[in-house]
Amino acid sequence: xxxxxxxxxxxEIRRETxxxxxxxxxxxxxxxxxxxxQWVDCYLDAEGERGVAGYTITSSPTTKGTIDLxxxxxxxxxxxxxxxxxxxVGDILYVDGGQGEFYYxxxxxxxxxxxxxxxxxxxxxxxxxxxxxxxxxxxAQLYYSARTPSEIIFRGELEEISRARNRISCVFTVTRxxxxxxxxxxxxxxxxxxxxxxxxxxxxxxxxxPMGQDMTELLLELGARRDRIRYEQWW
Numbered sequence: 001x002x003x004x005x006x007x008x009x010x011x012e013i014r015r016e017t018x019x020x021x022x023x024x025x026x027x028x029x030x031x032x033x034x035x036x037x038q039w040v041d042c043y044l045d046a047e048g049e050r051g052v053a054g055y056t057i058t059s060s061p062t063t064k065g066t067i068d069l070x071x072x073x074x075x076x077x078x079x080x081x082x083x084x085x086x087x088x089v090g091d092i093l094y095v096d097g098g099q100g101e102f103y104y105x106x107x108x109x110x111x112x113x114x115x116x117x118x119x120x121x122x123x124x125x126x127x128x129x130x131x132x133x134x135x136x137x138x139x140a141q142l143y144y145s146a147r148t149p150s151e152i153i154f155r156g157e158l159e160e161i162s163r164a165r166n167r168i169s170c171v172f173t174v175t176r177x178x179x180x181x182x183x184x185x186x187x188x189x190x191x192x193x194x195x196x197x198x199x200x201x202x203x204x205x206x207x208x209x210p211m212g213q214d215m216t217e218l219l220l221e222l223g224a225r226r227d228r229i230r231y232e233q234w235w
Contacts, residue, residue, distance in 0.1 A: 005043075006030050010091045011066060016153045020119065021084060022058065022070045025093065034061055034098025035105055036130040037123040037204070041096040042069065042079055051078035056122035057098055058154075060129035067095075070153065072119045102204070102232040104130070109202040109228075112140040115189060115215050117207025120234045121153050124206055132161055132168060141197060142170045145189050145207070149180045191218055199223040205231035 008025035015021055034040075034057055044050035059068035073084040104112065104127045112131065114124040121144055131140045142162075146152045152172055162170040173185035173193060185193065203224055205215045212231030219229055 004096060006032055006095050008067075008093050008095055010087060010089055010093065013087065013089065016070060017151050019073045019151075020070060020153050021073070022068055023083065023087070024059075024066050024068050025095070027065055027067065032067065032098075034067075035103035036061060036127040037103035038098035038100045038126075039123070040067075040069070040098055043094040043096070044079055044082060045094065053077045053079035056126065058122050058125045058129075060126060060133050062130060062134040070119075070122050070125070100232075102206070102230055103127075104202065104204065106135055106138070110135075110138050111198045111201040112138065113194075113197050113201040113203045114140060114142045115194075115203065115205045115207070115211075116142065116144045117189075117211045118146060118151070118234070119153070120206035120208070120211070120232070122206075123232065124204060125154055127204065128158075128161065128168065139167045139198070139201075140169075141201070142168075143173075143189050143193060144170065145173050145175065147174065147176050148178050149174055149182045149184075189215065189218075191222060194218065194222060197222065197224075200225075201228070203229040205229070206234060209233045 008027055010023055011026040012024040013021060039054050039056045041052050041054050043052050055069040055071055057067050058070040071080060071083050102123060116124050128140055128142060131138045158170045161168055174182055203219055205212050212233050216229050
């Protein structure tokens with residue numbers, strides 16, 4: 001714990017995909033600060049005796065009074081199981097953070113390229129919402145790979161953002177379709193997918209373990225600078 005335990009109340013629960021839910025947490029009058037891309041430890045009680053889990057904040061710091069966490073249903077962690085199987089509006093949780101070195105702040109640059117795989121879109125969503133709402137002079141490109149169309153988290157919002165803002169674009173690709181109709185890109189993110197990226201941008205990559213290294217090597221081949229590339233791995 002960092003010593004900044006904050007008591008929060010679940011205000012809203014939204015199903016994003018068959019296996020992912022978002023939770024809007026009411027901060028009340030408490031002060032809470034974080035940078036886009038950071039995460040919190042989440043507890044079922046203030047002493048942490050009923051388990052702890054780390055979740056990315058998916059809302060923007062420009063949103064006051066609440067934060068959003070987006071959680072995938074996976075494994076036996078008691079906090080994750082509670083959120084997916086028992087949690088309801090009005091329930092109380094405790095969060096500790098924000099924290100982490102994978103983040104964006106305005107002085108770091110005015111052009112972002114965000115590359116996501118699966119649930120790895122969560123920290124990048126916070127950055128994108130921040131760019132949309134709080135930094136009108138920043139450009140952003142999101143490249144997002146998911147296994148199937150139904151697993152594209154925030155798909156409706158991302159499509160709306162991309163349509164409405166000339167300075168923000170979103171590209172989706174799926175590696176499988178199953179029985180779902182899909183007329184978009186297929187396969188993994190490749191050099192052809194990224195051929196129009198701004199080589200001088202700040203690059204943020206988040207996805208399963210092989211993705212960070214693979215995308216870093218690809219971006220270096222395309223001419224990006226190594227010191228402008230950050231990645232975070234999610235299992």
